[in-house]
Amino acid sequence: MKKIVFIFSMVAALTFSTVATAQKTIVDVAVGNEDFSTLVTALKAADLVSALQGDGPFTVFAPTNAAFAKVDKAALTNLLKPENQKALANVLTYHVVPSKLMASDVVAALKKNDGKVEVKALNGSVLTVMSKDGKIWLKDGNGNYSEITATDVKASNGVIHVIDSVVMPK
Secondary structure: HHHHHHHHHHHHHHHHHHHHHOOHHHHHHOOOOOHHHHHHHHHHHOOOOHHHHOOEEEEEEOOOOHHHHOOHHHHHHHOOOHHHHHHHHHHHHHOOOOOOHHHHHHHHHHHHEEEEEEEEEOOOOOOEEEEEEEEEEOOOOOOOOEEEEEEEEHHHEEEEEEEEOOOOOO
């Protein structure tokens, strides 16, 4: 429970920076943060930049550069090739929910549903959000976990929650 409180107290620390950020789209926020440079490169390669600059609302579970570094380098390089644009788009849209889910919404849903709730990603697949060991996690279709390490980075068309691993659809 202490870690949940810690995670959500990070919201207060981010509030000052996100007030100025709220006028920018999700893509603008990602471009402005060097920790998301691999994500931005992937969004460009998948031709998803304009989609995520749209009206939304979107919730993006954004992997950091360190999260992408956990992916096999050859596999990531292969995904970034033009001929694999569709596969890359499938992976990236698995990180996007077509609605705005603030941290408080997620916590309320977890409390209501015994610590576990499923959300449908933009690619049509399901992500499981769960509370485990005092932290909030995403569980992908392959049974792998990614910790949500920062929440409620506001944008004009949605919100970003930072994750520590890339989630992969089945």
